[in-house]
Amino acid sequence: MTEADIDADATDRMLLQRMSAGDRAALAVLYRSYHGRLCRFLSRLTRRSDVIEEVINDCLWITWQKAGTFHGDSRVSTWIIGIAYRCGLKALRQHGDEPVDDDALSEDRFPAHCPDEDRELRDWLAKGLSRLSADQRVVIELVYGLGHTLDDVAVIMQCPVGTVKARLFHARVKLRNTLPALAGDPPIRKESMP
Amino acid sequence: MKLPTDIGKDCARAWDAMPWSLQNSATRDQDEWLNQHLAQCEACRSEFELQSRLRLAISLPQDVPVDVDAGLRRLLARIDAPDTRAARQRSRTSWVTRALVAAVLVQAIGIGVLGARLWSEASQADYRTLSQASAPLPTGAMHVVPDDTMKLADWDTLLHTFRLQVIGGPNEVGAYTVVASDGSTSSRDTLQKLRTTHGIRLAEPVANTP
Numbered sequence: 001m002t003e004a005d006i007d008a009d010a011t012d013r014m015l016l017q018r019m020s021a022g023d024r025a026a027l028a029v030l031y032r033s034y035h036g037r038l039c040r041f042l043s044r045l046t047r048r049s050d051v052i053e054e055v056i057n058d059c060l061w062i063t064w065q066k067a068g069t070f071h072g073d074s075r076v077s078t079w080i081i082g083i084a085y086r087c088g089l090k091a092l093r094q095h096g097d098e099p100v101d102d103d104a105l106s107e108d109r110f111p112a113h114c115p116d117e118d119r120e121l122r123d124w125l126a127k128g129l130s131r132l133s134a135d136q137r138v139v140i141e142l143v144y145g146l147g148h149t150l151d152d153v154a155v156i157m158q159c160p161v162g163t164v165k166a167r168l169f170h171a172r173v174k175l176r177n178t179l180p181a182l183a184g185d186p187p188i189r190k191e192s193m194p
Numbered sequence: 195m196k197l198p199t200d201i202g203k204d205c206a207r208a209w210d211a212m213p214w215s216l217q218n219s220a221t222r223d224q225d226e227w228l229n230q231h232l233a234q235c236e237a238c239r240s241e242f243e244l245q246s247r248l249r250l251a252i253s254l255p256q257d258v259p260v261d262v263d264a265g266l267r268r269l270l271a272r273i274d275a276p277d278t279r280a281a282r283q284r285s286r287t288s289w290v291t292r293a294l295v296a297a298v299l300v301q302a303i304g305i306g307v308l309g310a311r312l313w314s315e316a317s318q319a320d321y322r323t324l325s326q327a328s329a330p331l332p333t334g335a336m337h338v339v340p341d342d343t344m345k346l347a348d349w350d351t352l353l354h355t356f357r358l359q360v361i362g363g364p365n366e367v368g369a370y371t372v373v374a375s376d377g378s379t380s381s382r383d384t385l386q387k388l389r390t391t392h393g394i395r396l397a398e399p400v401a402n403t404p
């Protein structure tokens with residue numbers, strides 16, 4: 001844990017404490033602070049913005065209800081991401097077979113300011129992730145995106161560290177085989193372009 | 195000079211070390227060791243470049259637009275008016291989930307006065323409360339969870355309309371146990387009506403396990 005992580009965790013704990021006393025302003029601060037992280041994490045499970053919002057709100061609703069029971073066995077972020085993971089799996093079971101409303105599907109919608117370079121990087125990543133199982137995508141996001149340790153990931157996914165290691169290993173092997181080798185290559189152009 | 199098996203071991207070690215080095219959670223020694231290995235191993239260098247690009251790509255802000263302000267407003271509204279949410283969930287979640295949600299809501303908002311009143315009525319009844327687990331419940335008993343906003347008079351009217359009496363509760367998930375006050379056991383119809391009644395969060399038959 002870096003010093004910044006320790007500071008962030010101390011802030012989160014203070015917010016939980018205030019939330020357990022019914023302080024909504026503290027909930028709002030926590031909500032905004034986690035929204036970006038949770039969105040990205042959950043976007044590895046579903047591309048439906050309505051489902052992502054539902055899961056975020058389920059997660060923060062539980063966090064609000066249970067704020068007083070957090071005992072600090074882990075970092076607050078590990079605890080919250082774990083709740084989001086379980087809410088996300090539940091949502092996938094509920095919505096997995098629903099017909100997808102076009103408005104809710106945002107596969108090709110990018111912020112207008114999104115530079116081309118980012119777009120290429122996203123396409124490249126999407127290609128790799130599409131070959132992985134949901135749990136493998138989750139492990140990749142937790143380790144490379146959110147920066148969690150193997151032990152954290154085991155807590156979040158409620159499984160042994162060995163299982164996390166295996167998921168990470170297999171995900172990396174698949175990614176290496178799917179994604180083009182990049183040593184010294186210029187950024188990849190879209191395949192449809194000449 | 196290193197033997198091929200040592201090189202293989204080193205590459206495996208380098209492979210394991212890469213993610214932690216990339217997320218800055220490796221120790222200085224681990225980082226130094228990895229850098230030394232990368233300097234002399236082409237295969238690991240190319241893998242490390244792939245890993246670095248993966249980390250960069252993963253770190254981009256997510257691209258599915260989700261409005262933070264709208265989401266927060268909805269969450270706060272849900273906390274203020276939990277019954278609407280529970281009603282919405284009724285159609286698609288299991289009894290256990292609904293009961294747990296109800297329990298949280300009941301605990302959070304409290305139906306203390308209503309609960310106390312019903313409890314005293316229940317103890318005057320011929321039947322015993324749920325806490326006495328050994329006593330089997332009569333056939334046709336139902337678990338009913340009223341809205342926390344429901345007024346006592348409305349609850350009384352509702353019980354009267356459906357010819358029900360409270361024989362126990364609230365249990366640990368906030369459910370009251372009710373039976374037909376005339377002793378009849380045909381409750382399927384009543385159950386259906388209860389479920390569509392405004393102010394009833396859920397109504398479920400009690401599974402009788404003798």
Ligand SMILES: [Zn+2]
Pocket residue numbers: 204205206208231235236237238239
């Ligand atoms: Zn090597």
